[in-house]
Amino acid sequence: MITQALFRALDKKAIWVVAILLVIALAVPAANLLIPPGSPGHVPNYLVTLFGKYLTYAMLALALDLVWGYCGILSLGHGAFFALGGYAMGMYLMRQIGDRGVYGDPVLPDFMVFLNYSELPWFWQGMDQFWFAMLMVVLVPGLLAFVFGWFAFRSRVTGVYLSIITQAMTYALLLAFFRNDMGFGGNNGLTDFKDILGQPITATTTRASLFAATAIALALSVFICSMIVNSKLGKVMIAVRDAESRARFLGYRVEYVKLFAFVVSAVIAGIAGALYVPQVGIINPGEFAPANSIEVVIWTAVGGRGTIIGPIIGAIIVNMGKSYFTGALPELWLFALGGLFVFVTLFLPKGIVGLIGQWRGYSEWRNRPAPPSDGAPSGEAHASDLAERGENTKTVTRAPQPKPAE
Amino acid sequence: MSKALDTMLYLNGVSVSFDGFKALNSLSIIVKPAEMLAIIGPNGAGKTTMMDIITGKTRPDAGEVYFNGRTDLTKLDEAAIANLGIGRKFQKPTVFESQSVWDNLEMALKKPRGIFSTLFYASDREDKDRILDILETVRLAGRKDDLAANLSHGQKQWLEIGMLLAQDPKLLLVDEPVAGMTDAETVETANLLREISKTRSVVVVEHDMSFVRDLDTRVTCLAEGTVLAEGSLEQVSANPTVIERYLGR
Numbered sequence: 001m002i003t004q005a006l007f008r009a010l011d012k013k014a015i016w017v018v019a020i021l022l023v024i025a026l027a028v029p030a031a032n033l034l035i036p037p038g039s040p041g042h043v044p045n046y047l048v049t050l051f052g053k054y055l056t057y058a059m060l061a062l063a064l065d066l067v068w069g070y071c072g073i074l075s076l077g078h079g080a081f082f083a084l085g086g087y088a089m090g091m092y093l094m095r096q097i098g099d100r101g102v103y104g105d106p107v108l109p110d111f112m113v114f115l116n117y118s119e120l121p122w123f124w125q126g127m128d129q130f131w132f133a134m135l136m137v138v139l140v141p142g143l144l145a146f147v148f149g150w151f152a153f154r155s156r157v158t159g160v161y162l163s164i165i166t167q168a169m170t171y172a173l174l175l176a177f178f179r180n181d182m183g184f185g186g187n188n189g190l191t192d193f194k195d196i197l198g199q200p201i202t203a204t205t206t207r208a209s210l211f212a213a214t215a216i217a218l219a220l221s222v223f224i225c226s227m228i229v230n231s232k233l234g235k236v237m238i239a240v241r242d243a244e245s246r247a248r249f250l251g252y253r254v255e256y257v258k259l260f261a262f263v264v265s266a267v268i269a270g271i272a273g274a275l276y277v278p279q280v281g282i283i284n285p286g287e288f289a290p291a292n293s294i295e296v297v298i299w300t301a302v303g304g305r306g307t308i309i310g311p312i313i314g315a316i317i318v319n320m321g322k323s324y325f326t327g328a329l330p331e332l333w334l335f336a337l338g339g340l341f342v343f344v345t346l347f348l349p350k351g352i353v354g355l356i357g358q359w360r361g362y363s364e365w366r367n368r369p370a371p372p373s374d375g376a377p378s379g380e381a382h383a384s385d386l387a388e389r390g391e392n393t394k395t396v397t398r399a400p401q402p403k404p405a406e
Numbered sequence: 407m408s409k410a411l412d413t414m415l416y417l418n419g420v421s422v423s424f425d426g427f428k429a430l431n432s433l434s435i436i437v438k439p440a441e442m443l444a445i446i447g448p449n450g451a452g453k454t455t456m457m458d459i460i461t462g463k464t465r466p467d468a469g470e471v472y473f474n475g476r477t478d479l480t481k482l483d484e485a486a487i488a489n490l491g492i493g494r495k496f497q498k499p500t501v502f503e504s505q506s507v508w509d510n511l512e513m514a515l516k517k518p519r520g521i522f523s524t525l526f527y528a529s530d531r532e533d534k535d536r537i538l539d540i541l542e543t544v545r546l547a548g549r550k551d552d553l554a555a556n557l558s559h560g561q562k563q564w565l566e567i568g569m570l571l572a573q574d575p576k577l578l579l580v581d582e583p584v585a586g587m588t589d590a591e592t593v594e595t596a597n598l599l600r601e602i603s604k605t606r607s608v609v610v611v612e613h614d615m616s617f618v619r620d621l622d623t624r625v626t627c628l629a630e631g632t633v634l635a636e637g638s639l640e641q642v643s644a645n646p647t648v649i650e651r652y653l654g655r
Contacts, residue, residue, distance in 0.1 A: 005528070008528075231524065232525070233525040233527075235502075236513055239502045239513055243500050246500045246502065247502075247513075248485055249461060249488050249493075250513060251488035251489040251573070252513075260521045
């Protein structure tokens with residue numbers, strides 16, 4: 001039974017995505033470390049880190065897509081789970097600094113010495129152990145999602161109201177983490193990391209390993225999401241998205257279906273955050289900003305929600321655009337982002353991936369055998385024929401859309 | 407309560423009001439095992455509200471609702487009631503439009519509904535045969551791989567009835583099953599429901615009088631949330647109050 005579920009996970013598309021990601025996990029670090037700088041094919045250090053960051057964003061977008069694209073829960077607070085995973089990793093990295101900090105305290109991180117802490121707060125205990133920190137990376141976002149989802153989904157909060165409270169959740173966390181006495185470094189956050197697992201964090205080998213770890217984690221997430229959405233549970237998730245009350249009258253506990261998707265998604269987002277922090281070198285409360293979470297929604301929408309590959313493509317393309325724009329035309333970036341979202345919503349309701357599907361449908365339609373024509377086609381008849389056919393292609397390609405918030 | 411024994415559905419003195427409007431006013435209805443009951447009545451008579459109460463969507467202000475002689479439905483939620491064996495077809499055909507006919511039926515199939523049993527579910531021979539069987543019954547065998555969205559209105563109605571059958575319920579609540587169907591389809595649907603009612607209890611709400619005549623069963627006329635008349639269709643349609651309030655002269 002379980003083996004069947006595993007086989008189902010690797011359908012034609014997912015197996016390609018997983019394979020490509022695994023190839024990337026090997027090829028990019030190899031091209032960075034083995035090919036000397038200056039030779040063709042060498043991947044410079046900064047690109048490794050940059051693309052490593054994009055891949056963590058892709059994981060976050062994939063996590064959002066699992067709840068939004070497949071289950072109809074438009075979460076505008078997914079950045080919170082990402083940031084919590086990041087903070088858990090950040091705490092581990094802070095504890096690794098040891099007495100190499102500015103104040104040289106063997107136990108307390110610099111900001112605690114600065115704020116006159118006499119001892120480590122209870123929630124920092126154990127975070128110097130890698131396994132414990134990694135457990136927290138999974139548990140903290142998962143638990144928050146569970147508690148939040150338990151109350152929200154059981155009270156049948158749906159649609160816009162749910163989106164608003166997810167937004168409120170991440171905003172509340174933003175404000176809390178900004179406070180110095182929360183014990184998470186206030187608005188400076190956690191930074192100045194030195195080591196990860198005993199390796200210097202800025203070393204090229206460490207960077208390359210982190211990249212590989214991120215690509216593998218993304219491949220695993222694709223595998224897990226694919227397993228879920230290809231199972232009967234995945235069908236039920238889509239059923240919940242399209243007709244919640246019907247699913248309920250069929251006997252499915254809609255709240256548990258949503259809760260499951262939400263928790264799995266939060267855990268994936270948390271792991272993405274944990275991989276993001278060592279590559280970027282800092283985590284601060286800014287990651288909780290509602291705007292960040294909304295940006296994730298845009299990546300997913302641009303790539304194509306309700307598909308596995310869509311959010312990955314969307315996250316990478318939009319962030320490449322962001323890197324370019326914020327360098328070349330910094331003041332225009334937000335306009336470009338906003339315009340992109342409007343454009344995608346109006347013209348590409350299924351995103352870039354949907355565009356490929358539409359194009360494929362169109363070329364199939366063009367290559368179809370010509371219908372037997374009776375009589376000479378006059379110009380007028382031809383035009384009306386075209387118009388009719390145009391309408392036909394529209395109805396063919398217009399599959400039912402996932403509803404964003406209902 | 408003792409009166410509820412050996413009934414499939416037992417409603418006694420059920421009342422519910424929304425913002426002061428009495429949708430149901432001390433409604434009492436009994437459906438026996440393997441019996442069909444047709445419910446007619448003007449708009450706003452409380453037909454759909456009654457279904458909402460039976461399926462747990464609405465809680466009654468007063469009254470008793472028992473299923474299968476002993477289960478108190480007023481204490482359960484929709485999913486629990488559905489799993490007891492009550493299937494409901496909505497007034498507006500509601501199927502999962504972005505999924506195939508086959509997937510719609512597979513989800514409806516009577517199987518464990520838990521998260522992990524659904525996640526690791528793999529259909530076996532028996533399940534597939536059952537779905538094929540239902541597809542034959544509702545005449546959608548040729549369209550099993552089509553999206554439900556591409557079905558005609560009448561076919562969606564049939565798919566939804568098929569989903570009810572897949573749930574293997576003891577009691578079917580069917581709200582306006584023949585809306586949007588051709589005359590031939592209407593006759594087919596009546597035959598199908600009569601067939602089903604040989605082994606299960608069926609409650610049908612319908613406006614189409616010729617369809618109700620085809621059902622050839624006990625009829626209850628509701629108006630303003632209470633029972634106006636009961637009996638065969640001839641008796642009910644001869645009742646002067648029914649003529650005045652619903653059928654018109």
